Amino acid sequence: MIQDLRSLARLATGVENRDPAALAALDALEPGHARVVGITGPPGAGKSTLVDALAGVLRAQGKTVAILAVDPSSRMTGGAILGDRIRMQRHYADSGIFIRSMATRGNLGGLARATADMARLMSAAGRDYVLIETVGVGQDEIEIARVAQVTVVVLVPGMGDDIQAIKSGIMEIAAIFAINKSDHAGAARLEQELRAEGYSCPIVRTVATEGQGIDALLDHIEKIPCNGPPGLPDGERGALDHIAVAVKSLEAAIPFYQAIGLALHGTETIDAEKVRVAMMPPLELLEPAAADSPISKFLEKRGGGLHHIALRVPDLKAAVERLRASGARLLNEPRAGAGGHIYVFVHPASTGGVLLELIQERQ
Ligand SMILES: Nc1nc2c(ncn2[C@@H]2O[C@H](COP(=O)(O)OP(=O)(O)OP(=O)(O)O)[C@@H](O)[C@H]2O)c(=O)[nH]1
Numbered sequence: 193m194i195q196d197l198r199s200l201a202r203l204a205t206g207v208e209n210r211d212p213a214a215l216a217a218l219d220a221l222e223p224g225h226a227r228v229v230g231i232t233g234p235p236g237a238g239k240s241t242l243v244d245a246l247a248g249v250l251r252a253q254g255k256t257v258a259i260l261a262v263d264p265s266s267r268m269t270g271g272a273i274l275g276d277r278i279r280m281q282r283h284y285a286d287s288g289i290f291i292r293s294m295a296t297r298g299n300l301g302g303l304a305r306a307t308a309d310m311a312r313l314m315s316a317a318g319r320d321y322v323l324i325e326t327v328g329v330g331q332d333e334i335e336i337a338r339v340a341q342v343t344v345v346v347l348v349p350g351m352g353d354d355i356q357a358i359k360s361g362i363m364e365i366a367a368i369f370a371i372n373k374s375d376h377a378g379a380a381r382l383e384q385e386l387r388a389e390g391y392s393c394p395i396v397r398t399v400a401t402e403g404q405g406i407d408a409l410l411d412h413i414e415k416i417p418c419n420g421p422p423g424l425p426d427g428e429r430g431a432l433d434h435i436a437v438a439v440k441s442l443e444a445a446i447p448f449y450q451a452i453g454l455a456l457h458g459t460e461t462i463d464a465e466k467v468r469v470a471m472m473p474p475l476e477l478l479e480p481a482a483a484d485s486p487i488s489k490f491l492e493k494r495g496g497g498l499h500h501i502a503l504r505v506p507d508l509k510a511a512v513e514r515l516r517a518s519g520a521r522l523l524n525e526p527r528a529g530a531g532g533h534i535y536v537f538v539h540p541a542s543t544g545g546v547l548l549e550l551i552q553e554r555q
């Protein structure tokens with residue numbers, strides 16, 4: 193565990209810059225126990241003020257906090273992030289709060305991965321809470337918000353009509369809604385509209401500038417997240433995490449699945465596995481990223497098709513121990529993949545003929 197703030201800051205910079213030595217050091221760390229909370233919502237909704245208020249309450253409870261302010265859009269430059277920093281400067285003297293801004297770097301998948309690694313680092317460093325602020329206006333930012341175990345979507349009164357507009361984006365990953373600026377008129381109406389849309393998540397009214405509703409919000413954050421409205425994919429909570437299909441070309445395959453209504457949540461290249469991935473919950477499309485990729489071999493042998501099924505298990509470590517004891521063939525030691533998930537592959541010989549990926553259920 194890293195206690196010393198200066199070494200933590202140095203390692204964080206290395207992880208953000210994707211420095212191989214820093215990433216290797218991160219991989220060598222024992223995983224931590226942090227609760228990773230995403231705070232997302234439209235520009236100006238009061239996300240930073242809310243994060244600041246949450247951090248204040250957590251510190252008063254003696255808990256340590258890391259705040260990651262991530263800006264995936266080109267909307268903001270360093271100036272706005274600096275504004276957040278200044279607003280949060282009351283925390284600067286407090287070593288129990290570690291603040292980091294992360295701006296656009298490379299593609300979105302890259303930023304999501306860097307954010308996931310940063311959250312993992314903060315957890316390994318013993319932080320109790322990692323609060324990730326992202327501006328969430330559309331589908332694009334979802335990947336970053338998904339790094340969190342619990343996502344709070346911050347809305348403000350008077351934006352009823354906008355619910356439709358942002359519905360296909362961040363709304364579907366909300367575990368909790370915070371109606372911030374509830375000192376303004378229209379909070380009750382917004383709550384009714386959310387219910388009318390079919391959202392069953394907890395809805396908490398907050399006035400972040402006054403610290404109102406923060407305890408209630410924290411209570412919900414500590415509980416289990418709920419599901420989104422009916423009819424939306426429920427890829428987050430079920431035992432099935434995803435079904436992976438090997439394809440020759442992502443570009444050729446994606447439109448078909450979009451045509452049947454699946455949303456593209458992002459693409460990324462996983463260098464370690466030599467594979468390009470398109471996330472289209474509940475599917476994951478896999479394309480070889482190199483001639484010697486395992487997916488190339490799979491395509492040669494079988495011409496594409498079902499590659500593996502991924503299931504979430506509540507206690508991966510215990511499951512692995514039981515599988516080992518029963519003689520099952522595991523293909524790797526449990527390790528962290530994209531988004532910080534811990535996973536292990538089990539050989540088809542042990543599973544009835546299908547390659548099986550087991551993923552630690554988020555806690
Ligand atoms: N009246 C009122 N104003 C609030 C409340 N919460 C935040 N504000 C104000 O709203 C403005 C925007 O707050 P921020 O916390 O910067 O909002 P943000 O969502 O982080 O903004 P971006 O990061 O730029 O997207 C600031 O002037 C805050 O003081 C609230 O509960 N009530």
Ligand SMILES: [Mg+2]
Binds near residue numbers: 239
């Ligand atoms: Mg902000």
